[in-house]
């Protein structure tokens with residue numbers, strides 16, 4: 001899937017739902033990136049963007065992918081992989097990468113010694 005496709009398929013509300021956030025009737029949520037007493041993070045579903053209006057906050061504004069980046073504290077590339085997963089798109093390649101990465105950190109012990117054929 002192309003980046004532009006991901007951005008078209010992934011709505012900002014999908015991202016909010018994924019993180020258990022729910023916008024109020026003004027399309028505002030409590031900003032997850034600063035100590036927010038009243039909802040000051042404005043969601044714009046029509047453009048799939050958001051802006052935090054608090055002067056205490058450094059999050060600023062962004063789109064759905066930026067939100068994933070900030071929520072996960074990950075790179076844009078990783079955010080796009082997550083975005084692909086959220087849209088239910090094909091993500092076989094990133095998953096293979098994940099398996100390879102986890103295999104390096106947690107090498108699998110060969111299980112042939114444990115194999116019991118008879119009962």
Ligand SMILES: [Zn+2]
Pocket residue numbers: 031032033034036041052053054057058059
């Ligand atoms: Zn904020």
